[in-house]
Amino acid sequence: MEECVKDFLQKKGYTVNDNALSKIQVCDDWYSNRIIEDFHKRKTLNGISYELSRLNFGKRCCSDDANLCEVLEINAGDGEQADYVAAVLDGSKFNTQYRKQLEKTSADGTTACYIRLDNATFMDDGSVQGGEIKLNYVEADAFLPLTVEDDIVIEAAFSGSALSKGKKQTTLVLFTIGEDGNYIAETHVFDDKGTEITDRKTVVQLGDVKPFAVMRNAEVNNLDDMEGYGLPKLWDAIPALKVVDLCYNVLFSDLDKSEKIILISELLCEFDENGKPKLTTEQKKLFVFTGEKLPEEKGMIQEYNPEIRVEQITKAFELALSLLSMSFGYGTKKYSFENGQITTATEYVGERQDQMQELNRQRQEAVRYIQDICRAVMWFANTFHGKSFNLEQEVLVDFDDSYITDREAELERKRNDALSFDIPKLTVWYLMDAYSLTEEEAQKLVDEKLQIDDNLDGEDED
Incomplete structure (x- = not known):
């Protein structure tokens, strides 16, 4: 979250939850395969700096989680109502963005979406007419729950940055409830120096339908001081992710040093003017042939073949992947070496239907998220486009089960x-x-x- 947004919210009397945002940032670093300074940056016993290779298994975990909640179809009613909602979703690239949000929900615990009107006409009496209904997708670090009741986010703030004529602009949107029980949308824009552009401020009176939706990880958030946020699944998995990276670096190191080394006696060498050994053309030929033909002459020529500890490393990987699997809620075999291959979440869940409980909880959360978005779209259409859609119409969501069924x-x-x-x-x-x-x-x-x-x-x- 931008500093100008934090300062603005604090001046208005809101508390910015830095504790939650810091945890989210740590998880996002692992998801994005960024260098973790206090882990990936290291020094040898001789004080030489080096960097651990990164396997990026955090992204893999979140991607596999997202596969299990892919949506095939959203049906918001009959006839014009269904077509209208589908057109708004398509116009805002919902399928693509929803897939991205599924991954980020697994990584950071929370994603959100709010409805906005583009190119609307603001009347003198403060009302709004026309405009194109769009969806604005927000990640956890740009979302701030303002009021939470019974673990449901009632009021919230959303921020985001973009370029305008080559300069950075930050937009903050607050959705709060007025004394009449209806929502108010308040928008503030800040320039690249963090100063508010006052003539860009807008305040729009909305209705009693929540104009935003929040999707969280369905797992109960047991972390302190994270009201309104979902549990970042990567948070508990970080120790296992470190072990996976360490195992990979052991394997990488063994392979990197596995090239055969041929040692020869200095008696076979000549020395240059600096006292360093060198081989003549004839000696190089002799070296090649005698290295293969006379291996028993260990006093003169000897081969050294470094050992690749495949069995030990495989066992270590097996333990690391089991720990990672448990931290993601699919038992000990979400990722597992079987016959030299890694069994993934989709394959495992397809075989073990008793692990579907976690998936079903997350799908229920996804359904509520999509239903809230669709109802908000219909309310905006009724209010600003003169439609008369039925907001009580059940919104049906059909998930793609191809990953979990044979x-x-x-x-x-x-x-x-x-x-x-x-x-x-x-x-x-x-x-x-x-x-x-x-x-x-x-x-x-x-x-x-x-x-x-x-x-x-x-x-x-x-």
Whole structure:
């Protein structure tokens, strides 16, 4: 969060939660594969500085988590209402941004989104007309919960920086509730020096529908002084991530030093004017041949092949990955060496359905987040675009289960059901899934089959 935003909020009487923001920053550093100064920067026993290689497993963990909550379809109602909401989501690249937010929610614990009006007309009486409805996506370090009731964020502040004519500008938006129970959107803009541009300030009266949504990690946040924020999953995983990086560096070091070394006696060498040994062309040839042909002459020529500690390093990796798996809530096999390969979260959850509990909790959180966004979009459409959408309409969210289900097993089950129960509709559904047919195409095939069977039965009766 920018210093100008912190100063402004503190002057207005709000407390900026630096404790929460500092934890979020630490987790974001691991997610972004940044150098951790007090860990990756090291010195040898001789005082020579070096830097640990980084495996970036933090990003991998968050990416695998995000795979399990991918959305296939959002249905906000029927007809014009569904099409309108879908158009707003598409116009704000929701699918792409939602995927990014899933990863950042796993890493930092919290992401958010608020609704804004672009190019709206401000009337003299303070009302607003027209404008294009857009979604503004916010990460945890730019989000500040102002009022939290029953663990639900009621009022919040959002900030973000962008370039305007080559200069940095920071925007702060506060959503607070007025005395009448309706939301007020207050926008402030700061220049590259942190000074508020007063003529850019706007205050817009909204309604009782929350104009923002917050998505948090569904795991209970057990960290102190983080009201309104979700638990950053990487926070508990940092010790395991360090062990993974250390294991990788041991492997890297063994491989880096694994090239065969051939030692020869100084009796085979000549020396230059500085007393350093050198090999003539003929001696180089002799060295090549005798190194292979006469290995028993250890007094003159000897090979040294450094050991690569594959077995020991593999065991260390196994322990490190198990610790990392437990910290992410999927048991001890989210990441595991099996037959020389790493089993990932998606493969493991597909095999162990008892681990679906964590996933289901996170999906419920994602559904609430998407529903809040859709209802806010519909309220803005009703208020500023003259629509009459039903805000009570249930918003349905369909998730992509391809990561956690065995497609072949699912198709086999549907096929067996269709054969066992002899219900044409089940056959239609099976054909649609198995051969990517439309419902009309599948129904036509089933009808043709039924017609053929009827004709055969008629012939048998004759």
